[in-house]
Amino acid sequence: MSQKDKEKRSPAELAFLIIFYPAILGFYCIYKYPYWFVAEGTSLQCFHVFGKSPGFWYATVYTLLVAGTCLWVLIGNRNSYQRSRKKGPLSSYQKAKFLSILLSQTIAFYLIPFVLPALRQQGGFFNDPGRLSTKAAHVYVYPAFQSIGLAVYMFLVIPVAVWFFGKRYCSWFCSCGNLAEAVGVLPWGSRWVRLHTPRGETAKRLEVIQSWVLAFAVFFGIMLFLDGLKILTAPSFIFALQSSQDFLIDFLFGSIVGLGAYPILGTRIWCRYGCPMAKGMQWFGFLTRGRFAVVPNEKCRGLNLCTEACPMGIDVASYAHRDRKPIEVAFGMETVCIGCGGCIDACPAGALAFASIKDGRWAIVSKPLSHPTENQATPR
Numbered sequence: 477m478s479q480k481d482k483e484k485r486s487p488a489e490l491a492f493l494i495i496f497y498p499a500i501l502g503f504y505c506i507y508k509y510p511y512w513f514v515a516e517g518t519s520l521q522c523f524h525v526f527g528k529s530p531g532f533w534y535a536t537v538y539t540l541l542v543a544g545t546c547l548w549v550l551i552g553n554r555n556s557y558q559r560s561r562k563k564g565p566l567s568s569y570q571k572a573k574f575l576s577i578l579l580s581q582t583i584a585f586y587l588i589p590f591v592l593p594a595l596r597q598q599g600g601f602f603n604d605p606g607r608l609s610t611k612a613a614h615v616y617v618y619p620a621f622q623s624i625g626l627a628v629y630m631f632l633v634i635p636v637a638v639w640f641f642g643k644r645y646c647s648w649f650c651s652c653g654n655l656a657e658a659v660g661v662l663p664w665g666s667r668w669v670r671l672h673t674p675r676g677e678t679a680k681r682l683e684v685i686q687s688w689v690l691a692f693a694v695f696f697g698i699m700l701f702l703d704g705l706k707i708l709t710a711p712s713f714i715f716a717l718q719s720s721q722d723f724l725i726d727f728l729f730g731s732i733v734g735l736g737a738y739p740i741l742g743t744r745i746w747c748r749y750g751c752p753m754a755k756g757m758q759w760f761g762f763l764t765r766g767r768f769a770v771v772p773n774e775k776c777r778g779l780n781l782c783t784e785a786c787p788m789g790i791d792v793a794s795y796a797h798r799d800r801k802p803i804e805v806a807f808g809m810e811t812v813c814i815g816c817g818g819c820i821d822a823c824p825a826g827a828l829a830f831a832s833i834k835d836g837r838w839a840i841v842s843k844p845l846s847h848p849t850e851n852q853a854t855p856r
């Protein structure tokens with residue numbers, strides 16, 4: 477089969493895409509801007525199905541997809557990152573990651589926000605109040621300037637976690653990341669990651685967009701903070717900032733592109749180019765030289781399968797070999813790496829592993845697929 481044939485989408489996949497795009501566009505328009513469809517002031521319960529809000533049904537489908545995939549991966553115990561037909565067993569790292577995704581998605585992002593409060597609401601479980609969606613997700617950073625709890629989370633808890641674990645928050649816990657990780661190991665999803673994730677110098681240079689999103693988020697947060705203290709009051713300016721944030725970043729980028737890009741640009745476009753919290757984590761880890769890195773060893777054979785497996789478009793192989801000759805470096809927070817471990821589990825030579833600083837050296841902390849070794853590579 478030629479490369480072109482391999483890249484062709486099957487009729488089933490094309491049929492899925494024909495349904496997928498109108499569905500996500502329609503859903504997000506109704507979910508975030510219901511008054512585009514009904515007169516301002518109309519009860520939003522007109523969008524409910526069986527008494528439950530669109531947000532509830534979306535979270536239900538989302539969680540079923542994530543949880544179902546996690547169970548499929550865990551019970552099947554197959555290394556879905558491997559390209560060979562005969563797959564090895566799941567590594568202990570991937571088992572722990574998919575268990576964490578399963579639990580965080582079902583408990584923290586479904587039962588606690590969507591099921592438990594509804595059990596106690598007036599009129600019973602199937603009687604959601606008609607509410608506008610909250611667009612102020614914590615990953616947009618600016619809400620941390622309005623709440624002490626979120627400020628502690630954003631400026632203390634997250635940096636400490638990044639120091640020790642890198643951006644594993646994105647691959648082990650975050651709700652957006654949970655879907656990306658789950659879809660990334662499904663048969664279509666792994667093809668989308670492998671064939672469509674933007675790679676190369678231009679794609680890397682465009683990561684600067686995320687710095688601009690972070691700069692906007694911090695500026696907006698400071699404006700809200702000053703407004704809250706009555707040091708600055710400019711309601712129309714703040715309204716303009718809020719409207720831009722809600723429409724451009726939350727609706728267009730975070731939602732429509734964030735999900736819609738999966739089949740055409742891989743699963744992590746929002747995480748790589750949009751999410752301001754991710755850029756903040758990356759800068760913090762880089763500037764403080766956090767203890768997280770991926771290191772190659774001398775077993776690298778230059779197969780490049782690691783690069784193809786990376787959902788963040790990192791040229792992993794360039795850190796592992798030059799002209800098929802292994803090179804010894806470590807890479808971590810100077811890249812957009814989210815610690816998903818896909819490259820490590822995709823490498824048939826067992827040439828990659830996670831490492832942490834121990835006694836001034838990078839020491840392997842996760843098992844490569846074969847023989848764990850002490851590595852003396854230095855960060856570059």
Ligand code: SF4
Pocket residue numbers: 615645646647650651652653654746747748751752753754
């Ligand atoms: S990059 Fe942002 S949205 Fe994506 S997984 Fe990380 S924190 Fe979540």
Ligand code: SF4
Pocket residue numbers: 772775776777778779780781782783792793796797822823824825826827828
């Ligand atoms: S690290 Fe593994 S997958 Fe990547 S180039 Fe080397 S041998 Fe190939």
Ligand code: SF4
Pocket residue numbers: 770785786787788789790792812813814815816817818819820
């Ligand atoms: S470099 Fe490896 S661990 Fe990091 S994001 Fe890419 S595949 Fe995941």
